[in-house]
Amino acid sequence: MNSVKQRMPRLLGWLDEREPDVVCLQETKLADDAFTALLGQELAGRGYEVALYGEVQWNGVALLSKVGLEDVVTGVAGAPGFPNPEARAVAATCGGIRIHSLYVPNGRVPDSDHYVYKLAWLKALRDVVSAGPAEQIVCGDMNIAPTDADVFDPAAYVGSTHVTAPEREALAELLATGLHDVVRDRWPTERIFSYWDYRAGMFHQDLGMRIDLMLASDPVAERVKAAWIDRKARKGTGPSDHAPVIIDLDVAPDGDIGPVVPPPSNPRGARKRTTKLPQNR
């Protein structure tokens, strides 16, 4: 979000456009009471239950759900603070899936105190996910580009955080609990970024990084029918510097995630689409 307060009109417009069942927000930069005062009514009116873990100035995460919001846990058990606990994780069970909305620490400079904090935080996260149920989604601003294909120019990031071997190893250990990077799996060779620096026209030149990830366990990954980065949401006036990542899940055999919607009756017969769809860029 880079401030939910600054992004409120865009957020509400995006919710109305996409109508997601579950939404994970990061970098809300708002204390919980201020979040509720600002957005409580707007979200309730759209059918969302809300779980919040915010603070006054920085960080802040949220989970919105139309399909249930049970067993809410804030923070990551066993994770360090910097030095105090920071509002970087909220988890809940929504429609039968354990969902984690995460804002992984930045790391700032390799080998700095903040970098050590980032790695320790990720290790604690791995342990929590490892002990979690079979159906999980681990998502948010992971602040790691999984491979060099996930940055516009690997040479530009040498010596920077987000691409170092220990960070990528920490991500690999998280994935080794049984998670799939479902957006990369869907677009194995495409240039796809989720973050572009505000400066120097980086977005307009498509010079970015893919650091916002949607990681799903096996039974959830099997239900992914679409997965993409909503680059359009980064355009226009007053955007965040990140774009939303979206996945569309098929309804589970037990009906998890939303009501089963009957197919529309179409007495005149289905019409074939003949116009070419625009590219998502």
Place this chain on the structure above:
DNA sequence: ATGACTAAATACTTTAGA
């Protein structure tokens, strides 16, 4: 030239982001 842009607290500047 560690610049550029955006946001926050508290404040007219510093810290943070990545």
